[in-house]
Amino acid sequence: MAPLIEPRVLKGFRDFLPAAEIKRRQLTEIIEQSFRSFGFVPIDTPALEYTEILLGKGGGETEKQVYRFKDHGDRDVALRFDLTVPFARFMAEHRAELPLPFKRYHIAKVWRGENTQRGRYREFTQCDFDIVGSESSGADFEILLMMRETLQAIGVGDVTIRMNHRGVFNRFLRCLGIEDKSVEILRTVDKLIKIGKESTLLQLSELIGTEKAESVLQYIQPKNTYKETLAAMTEAAGGPGPDTERLEVLYRFMEDAGIADIFVLDPSITRGLDYYTGVVYETFLNDLPEIGSVCSGGRYDNLAALYSKEQLPGVGASIGLDRLIAALEALGRTQARPGYAQVAIACTDETLQGKYQALALELRRAGIACEVFTEPKKLTQQYALAEKKGARWVIVCPEDAFTREPYRFTLRELATRTDTEGLTISDIISTTIA
Amino acid sequence: MAPLIEPRVLKGFRDFLPAAEIKRRQLTEIIEQSFRSFGFVPIDTPALEYTEILLGKGGGETEKQVYRFKDHGDRDVALRFDLTVPFARFMAEHRAELPLPFKRYHIAKVWRGENTQRGRYREFTQCDFDIVGSESSGADFEILLMMRETLQAIGVGDVTIRMNHRGVFNRFLRCLGIEDKSVEILRTVDKLIKIGKESTLLQLSELIGTEKAESVLQYIQPKNTYKETLAAMTEAAGGPGPDTERLEVLYRFMEDAGIADIFVLDPSITRGLDYYTGVVYETFLNDLPEIGSVCSGGRYDNLAALYSKEQLPGVGASIGLDRLIAALEALGRTQARPGYAQVAIACTDETLQGKYQALALELRRAGIACEVFTEPKKLTQQYALAEKKGARWVIVCPEDAFTREPYRFTLRELATRTDTEGLTISDIISTTIA
Known part of the structure; x- marks a missing residue:
């Protein structure tokens, strides 16, 4: 047998386990919702671009940090190190297809081979929002207002x-x-x-x-x-x-x-x-100024000067998601949610998995996230697992549950350890719905 | 002045303009919602990994396609070409932190330097979902059911x-x-x-x-x-x-x-x-079998054999988002939505941008996405822009709108070209709320 390969990630890179990833998604969903409420629309661009595009101006810190290499066609390519340069290229390329002023957001990962000793990551997420094609003070103001509203929506309005x-x-x-x-x-x-x-x-x-x-x-x-x-x-x-x-x-x-x-x-x-x-x-x-700016930006004269003769003035800002999460954690303001299921269905008889899933489908269709356990372990173990996963309720199907309609079940509330017997599906839905 | 750099993306890579990106997000949001309703949780892993990790087994087609290079620390690194290999590494590394069976989903981009002549992309999105740590038929069945439910939620239940x-x-x-x-x-x-x-x-x-x-x-x-x-x-x-x-x-x-x-x-x-x-x-x-499988998967004995002695049986599947979107487009089943704003506020006086935004905030807080126009163009142009952006309504503020409370506005319904005058903010909210 071949020797095992050590499972590890590159320095400065991270795995996100469910609790961390759920937290990140909650935040980006709120941020995105806020952007959308202002009528901003999303775009996406490739992670990999011609180096010439990304390093157009060349020189400086950036060039040293960028992940750059030759691809299979011997092209000089690089991973994007921010979302602004790709956006400039995007605007120069698609200007004619977009109504101006163009209000876009872009939430995506970027890569920089930074010195990790300063607590920096080499892969991180940026949330950029810009209004391009307007010199108006109204556009300046809208970006400022969006910064405030978005941070408030996240729970850091102060x-x-x-x-x-x-x-x-x-x-x-x-x-x-x-x-x-x-x-x-x-x-x-x-x-x-x-x-x-x-x-x-x-x-x-x-x-x-x-x-x-x-x-x-x-x-x-x-x-x-x-x-x-x-x-x-x-x-x-x-x-x-x-x-x-x-x-x-x-x-x-x-x-x-x-x-x-x-x-x-x-x-x-x-x-x-x-x-x-x-x-x-x-x-x-205000509660943690020392962590530095969590959202910065400004107005520029000409976004795409490197790629286009057409002047494209604009204004925008960027939220540093990783710094924001670090701040929220330092302030104790993140709610760690281990999972999405509100209800778990215990497995007491493996042959009933079809019935369990049919029951689960009814809950899911009522908007209740429901996980079916697949292993016939002891009930106490299943309760513990459900709690670990963040569920509030466990449905236990008595031996005769599926013998006559309407089917009747036992519902356990995990927090209080109370069981209620003889409930129909609609009883369960009305009890467990948020 | 330096010559302009031609704005272009690499062959096999794509920009997503708002209409396309909104479509992608609508789909992934539905897919994710479906995964969550089964109690599955998200994870994320780095785009870049040690080549040794990704190509452990080595050889074959994959090796030729992978984007591989030396980083700043002279490490042999590569961009992930699927989500399964990183997941195997992830499970070997974090096994002790995760309750088994572990049900995870991962929606992310992967990169392969494929031959683009076959209509393939070099950057594309995969939606993987797996149950690891279970040999049960219940787990097999749950993945099958999720495939069905998720495709049905997207609108391709047939x-x-x-x-x-x-x-x-x-x-x-x-x-x-x-x-x-x-x-x-x-x-x-x-x-x-x-x-x-x-x-x-x-x-x-x-x-x-x-x-x-x-x-x-x-x-x-x-x-x-x-x-x-x-x-x-x-x-x-x-x-x-x-x-x-x-x-x-x-x-x-x-x-x-x-x-x-x-x-x-x-x-x-x-x-x-x-x-x-x-x-x-x-x-x-059923309406387009020739496009090939849009969701495939199966059961495996041992996910992480390359990195761990511990046996990790599991079952999972993957939705190919790009093929699915191609199919939906071929079937005419995608709704192209150009933007999110339901209501636009016309700009008739640049000095009133603060008032416009205050009005917009009230709509946004009522759950109505609202874009404020920042350029004082002709009203007909602003109506046309609002239509182009997918809004249904435009608010026009008469000259004396903000002189006495309650402020009163004119609401234009774009589809019927009808104006209703003298509406208060709450009138507007009750009219425009979906």
Whole structure:
């Protein structure tokens, strides 16, 4: 006999056992339901694409992390590392088939060969939603509202959404005469929460001198209210512009929709080196801000510039499902449900499996999930198994159950360990239906 | 400016635009609902595994088709090409954490570098469901019943499930003294539908001589009824055995559950060179049998033999989602739904987006999916867009809509082009709720 192969998964990859997978599905189902309630539609794209498509811009961290290889036809291919690049390619390819503005969501796995020592996974799920083909403030606002509504639907409504506008920041840097260093400044400011104020000041000073570094630090400090911060930003940027007007309009929309309280205008939010050009935002759980943003996004000028001459402005955000689940678990807010069956039918006589299933079908057709046990073990063992699987009830068929109609059964409620005898199927349905 | 990159997907891979993706999701949601109603639970496994795990047995067609490469850590890795091998590895690894019998489903994508000229895709979705850790006929029967119930839920209840037992076939070959050629015989018989009776006879004759070839062909011909076929098979196999008894018991279960009419005992069904050892089955749509089996499976002795010493018998089946969708489309049985929003709110004044969204939230909270349009186009264009997106209603806010409470709106029914004026939000909810 050949030696056994050790059963194991690759580092950074995970199996999802039923309890974990049920939890993930509950969440994605709620998220998807929320997206749909806004009229967003799903798309899907291949896991594998031409490397040229995925790494178009090339360079940097991403290239090192991507799973890339030659396929059977010697094509240079790679696994998608996010859902944005495939979406850009998708829009360039299918633009003519889609009514604009196009509102889509995409919930799918992506792969990155990241350093797993930082607690990162190499396979994880992203939930992206975007409105493409609109420059309107209404689209910006809808994405912000969806973030709030979706998180609330999941049970983490107590959030702060910190937002900013890339354009104001750029104008501010121009006023200081340091716009040529904007990339390095953005990169440094983006680390503020991680490295703290003093280190940030130090790094900025090396870059642009102490005085200007202090101006930058002062600029990125939010004031007491959205409006005060906006006034300070406007002044620092050399006066009003389309960018500050957009922030003003968005605030009015928030007030009109009665949700202004969860938004903070925070000039330190820059989304690092992302491709955003307009509003940007990050979402923090008020009970667990240290876990980082669970939903981030922003507005971009041109989604598909690499693949199409046509300008495609848009706005979108992404929920990091794995981080969100980690947060929910840390907060004790996940309900672990071991299974779906509400009712189990005990097996007391193997020859009756056809009858058991006929009985189960009637329950299933009434909307009651029902598992039939197939092994004639002791009843106590079957009760224990049913409990383990999350069922509330067990039906036991007495020896003469199927001898005369209407068939009569015993129903055990597991929590109370009480048996009720002589019940018909319709009695059982009315008792066990949720 | 850099030249544009041509937006395209790899050969054999597909984008799913909203209408196609919505259709896929509707189907998988129904399938999943059906699986859950039987108490089956979901699992998930990595898309990428050690090649050693996936190709354990090595050799053959599979090895040539698998996407295999070296990762960043120089590990030999591959994309899963089915859900059975990862499930075997999963069971060997997590056996101790799972109550047996374990009933799981797994709906996920798999990848094979197949020849696309045969109309095959290189990325496709499988829906697998298995009961592991049970040798009982009840488990065999449950999988058969699930196949029927699930296909019925999808709207293709008019099926014939053709079943057989590998053991009876093997005994029959032994009686003829040709069990040493069973692999070649199985392979030939499996092609019967494709190559026809005469070619099969010819090929079998070359293998085992004309006389025995004719016996084989006669053996694999179903008789008039399940019972008659079973009687003929039993005789040809040298009398009753555990295999023919299993087929007999299963028939009684079918009768007890009132579903015997859709099952045909068909000794020509062998499932080729699969790893099955007991009952095997294939499912054909009565209106489109030529498309081939849409759901196949069977019983196996030992799922995880490559990775574990522990014997894990089980039974399972797999729905080929892509073939099923092709069949539904050929039969004209898919409902193309372009989107989820039932109601659209027209944008007649961009500055009112906050109010529009507040109105939309009330509808969404009442369970009505509602899209807010963000561009202030002509109303006729907005009606056309709403229709294109599959909405039934459009809310138009008159200029003075938000000046005094209760706010009043105009509701347009798109199909009849009728407008009703002066409706409050609750009027609209009661009109548009499904």
